[in-house]
Amino acid sequence: MKKHYKSIKFALFTAMTGMLMAGLTSCAKKDENSPGVEFMPDMYRSPSLEYYSTHTVDGDTAQTAKTPVKGTVARGYVPYAYENTPQGYEAAGLNLKNPLTLKSREEYEKEGEVIYGKFCIHCHGATGGGDGKVGGKLPGPPPAYNGTLKNLPEGKIFHSITYGKGSMGSHASQLTQEERWKLVYFVQKLQGPKEVAVDSTAAKKEIAPAKK
Amino acid sequence: MKKYISRNSVRTLVAAIFTVFAFTNSLNAQDAANGAKIYKQNCAVCHASHTDQKLTGPGLKGVFDRVPKPADAWLTKWIINNEKVIKSGDPYANKIYNDFGKAAMTVFEGQIDEKGVADILAFLKGPDPAASAAKTPVGGGADSTGDNKEKPSSIEPIYLILGVIVILAILIGAFRSVRISLQNTANRAAGEAEQEEVTFGEEARRWASKNSRLVGVIVIILVGAGVKSCWNACYNIGVYYDWKTQKGYKPEQPIKFSHKLHAGENEIACQYCHSSVEKSRHAGIPSVNICMNCHKSIQKGPQYGETEIAKIYAANGFNPKTGVYENKETNPIKWIKVHNLPDHVYFNHSQHVVVGKVECATCHGNLKEMTVAEQKTPLTMKWCIECHRKTEVSMEGNAYYDRLHKALKAKYKGQYDVKFTVDKIGGLECAKCHY
Numbered sequence: 001m002k003k004h005y006k007s008i009k010f011a012l013f014t015a016m017t018g019m020l021m022a023g024l025t026s027c028a029k030k031d032e033n034s035p036g037v038e039f040m041p042d043m044y045r046s047p048s049l050e051y052y053s054t055h056t057v058d059g060d061t062a063q064t065a066k067t068p069v070k071g072t073v074a075r076g077y078v079p080y081a082y083e084n085t086p087q088g089y090e091a092a093g094l095n096l097k098n099p100l101t102l103k104s105r106e107e108y109e110k111e112g113e114v115i116y117g118k119f120c121i122h123c124h125g126a127t128g129g130g131d132g133k134v135g136g137k138l139p140g141p142p143p144a145y146n147g148t149l150k151n152l153p154e155g156k157i158f159h160s161i162t163y164g165k166g167s168m169g170s171h172a173s174q175l176t177q178e179e180r181w182k183l184v185y186f187v188q189k190l191q192g193p194k195e196v197a198v199d200s201t202a203a204k205k206e207i208a209p210a211k212k
Numbered sequence: 213m214k215k216y217i218s219r220n221s222v223r224t225l226v227a228a229i230f231t232v233f234a235f236t237n238s239l240n241a242q243d244a245a246n247g248a249k250i251y252k253q254n255c256a257v258c259h260a261s262h263t264d265q266k267l268t269g270p271g272l273k274g275v276f277d278r279v280p281k282p283a284d285a286w287l288t289k290w291i292i293n294n295e296k297v298i299k300s301g302d303p304y305a306n307k308i309y310n311d312f313g314k315a316a317m318t319v320f321e322g323q324i325d326e327k328g329v330a331d332i333l334a335f336l337k338g339p340d341p342a343a344s345a346a347k348t349p350v351g352g353g354a355d356s357t358g359d360n361k362e363k364p365s366s367i368e369p370i371y372l373i374l375g376v377i378v379i380l381a382i383l384i385g386a387f388r389s390v391r392i393s394l395q396n397t398a399n400r401a402a403g404e405a406e407q408e409e410v411t412f413g414e415e416a417r418r419w420a421s422k423n424s425r426l427v428g429v430i431v432i433i434l435v436g437a438g439v440k441s442c443w444n445a446c447y448n449i450g451v452y453y454d455w456k457t458q459k460g461y462k463p464e465q466p467i468k469f470s471h472k473l474h475a476g477e478n479e480i481a482c483q484y485c486h487s488s489v490e491k492s493r494h495a496g497i498p499s500v501n502i503c504m505n506c507h508k509s510i511q512k513g514p515q516y517g518e519t520e521i522a523k524i525y526a527a528n529g530f531n532p533k534t535g536v537y538e539n540k541e542t543n544p545i546k547w548i549k550v551h552n553l554p555d556h557v558y559f560n561h562s563q564h565v566v567v568g569k570v571e572c573a574t575c576h577g578n579l580k581e582m583t584v585a586e587q588k589t590p591l592t593m594k595w596c597i598e599c600h601r602k603t604e605v606s607m608e609g610n611a612y613y614d615r616l617h618k619a620l621k622a623k624y625k626g627q628y629d630v631k632f633t634v635d636k637i638g639g640l641e642c643a644k645c646h647y
Binding site for chain 2: 013016032033034035036037038039043044045046048051052063086117118119121122123132133134137138139140141142143144147148164165166167168169170171173174175
């Protein structure tokens with residue numbers, strides 16, 4: 001009789017190994033959209049509100065990130081005196097001067113270059129010629145620093161970074177005033193030496209609209 | 213443009229050939245090319261040349277029909293000094309000025325002369341450079357089609373094994389009945405009594421008791437394997453990452469934002485959008501105004517066209533046609549956080565990125581090649597500690613540690629391992645991360 005059971009013995013062994021492997025692989029399978037199993041969720045998700053999330057107040061879903069109360073001033077915030085108007089732009093060009101003077105110009109230029117590499121280079125290009133990868137995709141590429149913008153005064157550069165100009169948006173939320181001024185130093189380096197003769201006429205032109 | 217030509221019947225005759233058209237206008241292609249250059253440098257930032265798209269200023273399609281006649285003379289006056297034209301009380305100039313929120317156009321007097329303006333006008337009358345450029349395939353198209361390709365999904369191993377088990381069960385049953393009937397026939401032929409009727413379970417039980425040693429070994433192996441697989445499964449609890457396949461949490465986002473396109477092809481630095489990474493504990497999900505720094509102008513993507521970018525506009529109430537934030541109703545984009553740490557872990561981005569000078573890709577993988585952001589590292593405590601144990605702290609230019617480090621290095625030279633890793637300055641202290 002014994003030999004009749006041999007087939008069962010083999011089959012049983014194969015079947016059990018198969019089941020075991022199936023069990024193992026089913027544990028390893030993972031849904032990309034699911035974060036997986038959590039043990040003691042209380043330790044993962046505390047009752048305190050997480051940023052970028054929602055919570056319910058009296059049955060209503062509310063956003064955790066709130067607009068600050070009107071008149072709130074962020075710590076370290078320095079007000080900017082010039083308005084986002086053509087008049088403000090001209091006035092900034094005339095009166096606004098770079099307040100960063102503690103270190104040498106070269107040091108600020110170096111720091112500015114690092115910031116430029118993160119925040120400007122993709123549109124304005126490595127040499128400020130407006131040939132960045134994104135600049136080419138804009139309807140109009142940014143004008144060159146050592147071309148059209150060669151004689152742009154520092155105040156106007158700062159004003160443009162703060163409020164944006166043309167296709168460029170405001171970068172005030174990404175850069176502090178200090179960082180913006182460091183950038184101004186580096187942009188001035190990219191502008192190259194100013195053409196003195198044109199500079200005087202340019203200054204005159206700037207005065208005219210400011211009088212209005 | 214076309215309307216303008218049609219009104220000039222003489223020109224219409226020759227308009228088909230651009231060079232001849234330019235010649236009759238006492239202009240030539242060179243003027244238009246020069247105009248294009250001047251236009252690109254001075255005007256393109258605020259004006260779309262051959263379309264209606266409103267940037268800061270109006271799109272210049274059909275501008276020659278809109279402005280007071282004679283158009284060329286009026287436009288020349290306007291371009292050179294628009295303020296003078298406005299002040300002179302010109303009704304159309306004042307209307308445009310007020311329509312665009314009194315955002316004054318730059319005065320180009322002294323920067324562009326009349327010849328330059330004439331060249332610009334020649335360029336504007338000429339064909340749309342973007343239309344001819346659009347005929348050639350735009351870069352990025354090839355890549356985007358590459359993303360669509362999905363690998364043909366192979367059969368999941370679990371179904372394969374289940375199939376084998378089912379087939380085996382059928383075979384066992386079939387062979388058993390065949391064997392029994394064969395045995396019975398053989399018995400009948402030999403004149404012996406037929407086999408007694410036994411159920412399958414009874415037969416298996418008998419076999420098991422006869423081979424108790426083999427069954428015991430199999431049971432021990434099975435139990436051991438079960439315990440091991442449970443043990444392994446425990447490693448995956450709370451870990452959004454599969455150690456074996458090296459695949460992590462990769463949720464579908466509300467907008468099909470591609471890091472590959474933005475950070476890879478367009479070479480935008482990570483910090484441009486995640487700008488708080490150097491200043492704060494969180495790298496931050498960019499607010500919509502940062503999207504709008506580019507997408508105010510770029511309204512069409514290479515892969516999904518306008519549909520995905522339109523979701524940004526739906527979020528902030530921007531009307532791409534008028535270029536104004538018209539819709540007061542705004543809806544925050546509900547991005548899904550990919551890299552999660554439990555609430556009982558403190559992690560600070562600025563500490564790692566600024567002080568430790570850790571590259572983004574060290575923990576987040578090469579996002580420049582990901583169309584959908586995916587967790588590429590386990591983000592477990594073991595993983596943190598391994599990195600803290602092997603990462604050396606750079607003392608270069610660190611005024612705080614400089615002198616101390618030099619002195620200690622000299623003092624303990626030869627006595628201790630002088631490799632200065634993170635764990636040596638408290639990188640393994642419990643309270644550094646759990647408090």
